[in-house]
Each structure stands twice: as C-alpha cells, then as structure tokens.
Amino acid sequence: MSPPRDKRPPPKSQMQQKETDPHKLAQRQKQIDFGKNTIGYDRYIQEVPKHQRKPGIHPSTPDKHAVASKRAWDGRVQAWRRHLHKYDPQPATPQPSSQEAAKKEDPVPVVVTPPQHVPSSSMGSAKGSIFDDFEEDTKPSAEIDEDDLL
Known part of the structure; x- marks a missing residue:
C-alpha cells in the first residue's frame, strides 16, 4: 500500500508568482x-x-x-530611474556645485553684542499691577460707547 499523496499543487517558484494585492499594484504603477x-524617459523612447x-x-x-x-521593489525603481537620468538633457552651462558657490559668495560679517546687564532694582517690583495704567478703568460708565465693547 502506498502512502497518501498530498493533493496540493507543488509550490511555484518566486519567478512564476505574480503580485495580486491591488493596493501594492496601484502604488507600483504610480512609481512607474x-x-x-x-x-529623460521621453528622450530615451525617442533615441x-x-x-x-x-x-x-x-x-x-x-x-x-x-x-x-x-525594499527590493524600491531598489529596482531607483536603479531604473537612475538609468533614465543618463538620457536627461545636458545643461547649456555647467552649474557650480553648492560648495563652489558657497566659496564664491562674500562672507556675511556677524556682529555679536554682549548681553546688557539690567540691575535688579530697576525691575520695578513695587510698581503694582500691569492693569493700573489703563485709562479705560478711569472713564465713567456713561461715557463708554457700546461699539467699544465689541
């Protein structure tokens, strides 16, 4: 008597499998x-x-x-995009690198002033409330216009 056989088909190799997740396929199509x-791509298909x-x-x-x-998919897309950049148009004049541009710019002088020392006696600790100087508090209530309350 022979041993029972498994009815499942043999597993497909990864090369034969296809991605079926609709969200993943949509994201991949977006990257493509x-x-x-x-x-660069337009020039590539023309050339x-x-x-x-x-x-x-x-x-x-x-x-x-x-x-x-x-990660593997992103690597494939990145390599493809980098390869497409070989077909990008060359700039008419060579652009200086950011380091060269920084060297050519005049340095901006920086003026540093020392902090000013404020004596603690001038801080006005005995002055009172910050609301003491408001003029509205001294107006009689009959003089206040309703528009001022808005």
Whole structure:
C-alpha cells in the first residue's frame, strides 16, 4: 500500500508568482508613472526604438506584477530611474556645485553684542499691577460707547 499523496499543487517558484494585492499594484504603477513622466524617459523612447533595446544595456521598466519586497521593489525603481537620468538633457552651462558657490559668495560679517546687564532694582517690583495704567478703568460708565465693547 502506498502512502497518501498530498493533493496540493507543488509550490511555484518566486519567478512564476505574480503580485495580486491591488493596493501594492496601484502604488507600483504610480512609481512607474512618475518615471515615465520625465524628460529623460521621453528622450530615451525617442533615441532608442523598442526593437533596438537590449536588456542590461538600456533601462527597462520594472515589472509591477513581480513578487518582491518593498525594499527590493524600491531598489529596482531607483536603479531604473537612475538609468533614465543618463538620457536627461545636458545643461547649456555647467552649474557650480553648492560648495563652489558657497566659496564664491562674500562672507556675511556677524556682529555679536554682549548681553546688557539690567540691575535688579530697576525691575520695578513695587510698581503694582500691569492693569493700573489703563485709562479705560478711569472713564465713567456713561461715557463708554457700546461699539467699544465689541
């Protein structure tokens, strides 16, 4: 008598599996759309016709249906986007780096003044309440206009 066989199909390799989570697929499509909405991508599809593209040489859009962790997916998108930047237009004049620009700017002189010492006797501890100087308190109630209360 032979042992009972398991009725489940053999597990698929990770290469054969497809991502099915709709939220994850939507997020991945959003990242792909960001990459395709660049000047570099537009220039790439103009310069390299689809039939001339070679894997490993030309950037290929990551497969959003491939099973991959978030970190692995982000790495694929980042590499794809970096590869697309090779097709970005070159600036007409070389832009100085931020360090070179900082060296060329004139330094702004900083004036430091020492703190002023206020004697404690001038603080007015015996002055009274801050509300003592208000003039409204001295007006008779008949002179107060209703508009002043708003």
